[in-house]
Structure formats: C-alpha cells, structure tokens
Amino acid sequence: MDLDLKDKIAIVGGASQGIGYGIAHLLAAEGARVAITARRERDLERAAEAIRAETGAEVLPIAADCRRAEDCTRVTDTVAGSLGGIDILVNNDGAPPLGEIATFDDAAWAKAVEQNLMYVVRMARGALPHLAKRGGGSILNITAISAIQPIPGFALSVATWSAVIGFAKTLSLEVAKLNVNVNTVCPGYIETKRLEKVFAAGGQDPNRMRDKLRAEVPMGRIGTVADIASLVALLVSPRGRYITGTAVQVDGGLLRAVR
Numbered sequence: 001m002d003l004d005l006k007d008k009i010a011i012v013g014g015a016s017q018g019i020g021y022g023i024a025h026l027l028a029a030e031g032a033r034v035a036i037t038a039r040r041e042r043d044l045e046r047a048a049e050a051i052r053a054e055t056g057a058e059v060l061p062i063a064a065d066c067r068r069a070e071d072c073t074r075v076t077d078t079v080a081g082s083l084g085g086i087d088i089l090v091n092n093d094g095a096p097p098l099g100e101i102a103t104f105d106d107a108a109w110a111k112a113v114e115q116n117l118m119y120v121v122r123m124a125r126g127a128l129p130h131l132a133k134r135g136g137g138s139i140l141n142i143t144a145i146s147a148i149q150p151i152p153g154f155a156l157s158v159a160t161w162s163a164v165i166g167f168a169k170t171l172s173l174e175v176a177k178l179n180v181n182v183n184t185v186c187p188g189y190i191e192t193k194r195l196e197k198v199f200a201a202g203g204q205d206p207n208r209m210r211d212k213l214r215a216e217v218p219m220g221r222i223g224t225v226a227d228i229a230s231l232v233a234l235l236v237s238p239r240g241r242y243i244t245g246t247a248v249q250v251d252g253g254l255l256r257a258v259r
C-alpha cells in the first residue's frame, strides 16, 4: 500500500537515535521531507546524514530541548519557514527519571510536566495553524504502555503521559473539523539505548533482564523501533486520517486489559 507520504513535511522529535530515529527514517524512506530534533547537535547531524544517505530524502536537523518553550516555537517556525509548511508532527523525546513517588519533590514534578506534557501542548499549538493551512495533517505522540498499565517506579512518566493521552483525545475532537487526526502510540519494551539505561539504573545484568522481559511478553520478544515506526507511518499518513483520538499499544501483547 502506498501511504501517500511523498513530499509531506514532517517534524519528528527525539530523532537522533532510538524510536524517533526509526520513525524519521521510515517517513523519509516513504518520500517525506523530515525535520528531526534532539539536544546533542553532533548526534543529530550524524542521524540526519545517515537518513539522507540511506533514503535520498531532504532532512533538516534542528537542535532543540523540548523542555524549553522557546525551542518548541523555534522548531515549528523554522520548519514552516524552511520547508514551506508542516503536515505531520510526531512528538517524542526522552523521559523523566525513574524512582519511587516519595523521592520526588515539586521541582521534579514540574520538570516532568514540562518535558512530557507541556512539550506536546506547545508543539501542537505551534504546528496546528500550519497543518490547517495545508488542508489537514496529523499529530502523533509517543508515550509508553506504562501510561495505561502503570509500573511502580515510573510515576513521573505514568502521570504525565496519561495526561498526554487525555490532552490528545480532547484535541482530536477540537481539530477533527480541520481534517487533522491526533493519536498516541504506547510502546511496550523496545530495543533502544534507553532500554540499556533502564537496565543500568536497576543495576542488573542486561542479558538476565532481557530474558525476564521476553518472558513477560506474550509474543516472546522485545520489540524493535521498526515495530513502532510502521504503525506511526500509517497513522500520520493520509491513509490513516480517519483514525483519530486513539491510544494504541504496540507491545507484543503485554497489556492485560480489555479496552
């Protein structure tokens, strides 16, 4: 199926590695022109170069910290100015620290809200007029399965990403008339550098941890960035436009619930 992504203009956050990189790479391979963001400029340039070399697509790297309001505005303004508009916004970044609720003060909570919730709010606010100008488009947020099946020690992410799902659902109702769909993808365990970091934070042997996670997942394997990217590509393409207001898990069957 041709996803009809040729020449669409996309912004993908947190795309110097991991899930964001995989999404940006697939959209570029499908013919989109892609702006990618992350904080570390050198890694971002390297990622842009790799995507260009492997797909032949136009890739615009913009170094930005998603916790800063001024960076969010700069990203949407730069993409609209340099690439001529915005059709697709994929919000994805890092995540707040892990730890039990008793260990976090108000400052830690405020930071988590900036990083996970306000980032998505600000990017959507900046991109929407441009999506509307082009007759419609897509907004997609990456959260985590923990937003719908909470895990002890992940409270900063769970609370803020649940809020993102509520925000996205509300926004989807408000912008449907603009032909804009808004969805959230909730990954389960996905093989990236972040997973390594989570293992290291727990002080456990990565091989044993991988075995433990595989045993938890009904499909018996840890997911790949390609597993996430293929759903995202459909949801942000014109082919997926009628799908809106959803929060979809991509988790090999990890979620134990009827929704």
Ligand SMILES: NC(=O)c1ccc[n+]([C@@H]2O[C@H](COP(=O)([O-])OP(=O)(O)OC[C@H]3O[C@@H](n4cnc5c(N)ncnc54)[C@H](OP(=O)(O)O)[C@@H]3O)[C@@H](O)[C@H]2O)c1
Residues within 6 Å of the ligand: 013, 014, 015, 016, 017, 018, 019, 020, 037, 038, 039, 040, 041, 043, 064, 065, 066, 067, 092, 093, 094, 095, 115, 142, 143, 144, 145, 186, 187, 188, 189, 190, 191, 192, 193, 194, 195
């Ligand atoms: N991997 C998993 O198993 C898994 C499962 C569920 C959910 N998720 C969530 O999915 C998202 C992506 O995960 P991942 O595994 O791909 O992580 P990753 O490999 O650590 O990549 C994170 C990306 O986000 C960028 N980033 C981090 N903080 C940022 C900030 N403040 N502003 C702008 N960019 C920032 C990083 O670059 P810089 O550091 O240079 O900014 C990097 O490009 C995270 O929110 C993660 O919690 C991951």
